[in-house]
Structure formats: C-alpha cells, structure tokens
Amino acid sequence: MKSPDTEMPESLVEILTPSVAGRPALKVSNLNVHAGNHHILKNINLEIPENRITVLLGPSGCGKTTLLKCMNRLTDLYRELEVTGSITIGDDDILNSTTDLPALRQRMGLLSQRPYPLPVSIFKNVSYGLKLKGVRDKRLIAFSVEKHLREVGLWEEVKGRLNAPATSLSIGQQQRLCLARGLAVKPAIILADEPTSALDPTSSKIIENLFREIKKHYTIVLVTHVLRQAIRLADHVIFMHDGEIIEQGNPGELFENARSDKLRAYLIDGN
C-alpha cells in the first residue's frame, strides 16, 4: 500500500497539512472562572509552547478540565460559569464576544476523557469536520479520511469496514478514531482531557506514542492526574491545585526540585 503522501495532489497540500511555522502559542492571562460563589479558577497565567506537549497536572477537581474548556470556549455551554481574563492566540483574544466559535474550535481539537464517536459510520466520523468546513470534493474527503486514519494507526484495522458504525470499534480504537476526526479539521492545538483514562494499558500506550509522533505538527495540551504519564510525555508541566497554578516549568527541574509542599506531596503520592 502506497503512502497517501506520495499521492497527494499539490493543490490539496494546504488544506490537509497543518502548517507549523508562525503558529502562535496560546497565552492565558489573569483567567478567573466563577460558578456562583465558587471560585473554580483563580488568576491563571500561563503560556503554552508551540509544538510541545504541555501537561496540566493536578488532582481531580483542581480545575484542569475547566481550564481546558476555556481554551475552546466550551465553557459557553454552562451558563452558570463566569469567565474573565484573556486567552490569546497571536493577537486574538478568544474570550472576546465576537470570536467565531466554530472556527476557533476547529483550531483547537478536543480529545475527551472517554471517546464520543458520533452516531454515524467510521468514515463519516472523520469526514464530519471537513464537511462542516465546507469541503464537498468526495475525492478530497476520501483522501483526508485515509490520511488521518493512517496517522493514528487505525487504517489497516478499519479499511474494510469504513461504513460500519463507529460504535462497533473497541474503546481504544474509538479514542484513536476521535483523534483522527480531530486531526482531520487541521487544528493548531490539541486539547486532550485525560484521553487515556478509560483505556487499557496497550491502547493508552498507542495514544501516548501518537502524541510523541504528532507533536511535530501540533501543539498539545494534555490534562492528566497520572504522574507517570506526565513524566513520560511532558515537555512543559503546569501543576495545579484547588484552582491555582502552584508551579510550572521544565519537567526535569520541576520533578527533581519541587519548590512547593503541594507538588512535593503529589510527587510522593504519585510515586
């Protein structure tokens, strides 16, 4: 089987390949999230470096997922949440009310805790985002579906049953399908919210290896509470506790020389 890249027509390169150069990293400034009297995120300031895996580490309920959902404005779905501050990509503040949300969300691929395949076929799951983007060319869609299923190592497993319901796949395959579906809309940043928490060790390893592969092309923000996963994958670590950032930096330094008691305690418990 020939690699799809060798067959790709020149005119399609722009649509299908994520460009790396000049892609601004994401910057969060003075971000606060309240739900009524509950202060969920407290004055968050951070930067997400480009083409790296940034790990948001911390115990359950510390606000990691809320922070992630601020980054693609899924917080808008929860009326009780009040979000203030700024999250900028380049010069654009995505918390601005004028932000084109579908376009923003296509730039920020989401991989959730457990896979949520759409109630359609395997093929249509991957082509879904492209159709929303307005791509109608069937050849281009088929090409993209194959390319991204190959990218997540699923093509050989599903090529004979692309029209089968996505729910017929194993949960590990479903999560890879969800990743392929997200990659197909050519995001700049991938927001992964504990993407291996529902998976068996083998499937988790596949996802972790994929992240290492694809960070060449994408910036990855990975939420996890598993210390070992953070150690395996992180290029940059942000440790959160009770809605606050306690420490952030290079994983080597952070894990060797934790300055705060909270991180030290977390490291001891995690090991």
Add this chain to the structure above:
Amino acid sequence: MQFKRQIADRLYGSWMIVSLATILALPLVIGVGLYIKAAPMLENVSFFSLIFSSEWAPSAGNFGFRPFIAGSVHVTLLSFLFTAPVCLLAAIYLTQFSTRTLVKIMHPVIDVLAGLPSVIYGVWGILIIVPLVAGAAAFFGTASSGYSVLSGGIVLAVMCIPYTLNMLIEVFNTVPSGLKEASLSLGATRWEAVKHVVIRGNYPGIISAFGLGIAKAFGETIAVMMVVGNVVKVPGSPFDAAYPLPALIANNYGEMLSIPMYDSALMFAALLLLMIILFINLFFRYLIHKTKRQ
C-alpha cells in the same frame, strides 16, 4: 434464617412472574373476548366488506365501518401534523438551549396539561376551538358548524402534546454532553450539533415517542367525541364532521341494543380499534428496528 431467606427469594420470584404473566395475558384476553363477542357479525359478513363498506344502517342490518375508520385516521393524522413539529422543537429547546429556570417552570406546566381530564379539553374545544373553526370555514367560503375533523385534530393535538413532549424530553436528556461537545469541537454550530447528534442519534427514541403519541391519539374518545360532530360519513375536508371509532362505541354501547347484531357490531368496532393500535405499534417497532440497524 437461611431457609427463611430462600423462601422469601422464591416468593418474590414467583410474584414477579405472576405479575408479568398477567400483563402479558391482558391484551390477549381482551382480544379473544372481543373476538368472541364480534363473531356473530363476522359469521354473516366478511371482514373486508365490513371495513370497506360505507353503508351504515343498523336497523337494515348494514354495518359498514369505513366512515368510522376514515374519521379516526383523519383526526389522528391531523393531530399528528400539529403535535410532531411543536413537540420536537419544544423538546429540543428545553433540553438544549433553555435556562434551568425555564425548565423548572415548564415541567409542572407539562405535568398539569398531561393530567387534565379529557372532558375538560372537550369543553375547551367546544367553547374556543369549534367557534374558531366555524369562523375559519366561513372565511374559506365553506359552511361548517365548527364541529369537524379540524376541531377534533386540534383538541387531540393539544391533549397529546404534553404526553409526546415528556417522552421526547426524556429521550433528548439521555444524550451525553460529551457527544455534543465533540460535535461542537469539530466546528459545528449549536444547531448543527443538535441536528447531527441530538436528533440523528435519537431517531429510534423520536420514532418511539411519536408512535406512542399516535396510538394514544387514535384511541382518545371523550374530548374528540365532543367536538368532531359525530356524523356517519367519510370526511371530504377538514371542515367536515366525522365519527371516529372510539366515539361510535362510547356513544352507542348500552343503547339500541334491541337492534339485531348491533351489540356484535360495536364489539367488532372495539376489536378493530385494538387491531389498528396493535398495527400502529408494530409498524413503529419495525421503524425503530430499521433505524437502529442503520
């Protein structure tokens, strides 16, 4: 102690089986009972000539059920036309877009509407809908008393809305928020996410809610009987009066039983009603099965 627990276990087990068997036997017992009572009618005239004949002259021994079947079908279909879009959009709004406060207000309102006795809907129909329909008929240049298929359809729709709406709300509430978020994250607008995930993913549930709604509408008696006119003829327009099957039974059972075969004819009408509702249920089961496979 152990012995006591085992006895209790067996007792509850048998109790559950007996309860279930009673529920399963009910439609069968009713069906057989109706068939036995309707048998004299079926001995004289064939089933098909009974349901396709329009001639209704009990004293002359002519029992044609076509006008009654047509009346029921017309009123039910009309009510479905009103109910389906209203319920679908209202359920989508309440589960996907509305504030919690509105949901909290709407729930008791829907429950009250569902719990109102049908005679109240009937009275409301006579006082409000029938005059409005008579006015509308005059506007369109047709003579109508207002007691018509259209009035029956509207009253029936209003009665079925809380019932169908409640079922659709239950169906849409089962959609995991992660699925909606997945669709939005791929660049869908909120409406697109609703269309692709909430509606398309729930075809079986939607069909099931509509099916039960139609079956309920078909058998509804009192309110419809009060506004539909009860004239034995196949309705030609929504402004014409009709005579649905349940109204035929309710209006006449216990009266005019001195006419030969009349009792048997009414039991045949009841059997027919049971068969049609069974058919509607089977048809919707088939649709659900088909959409689930897809």
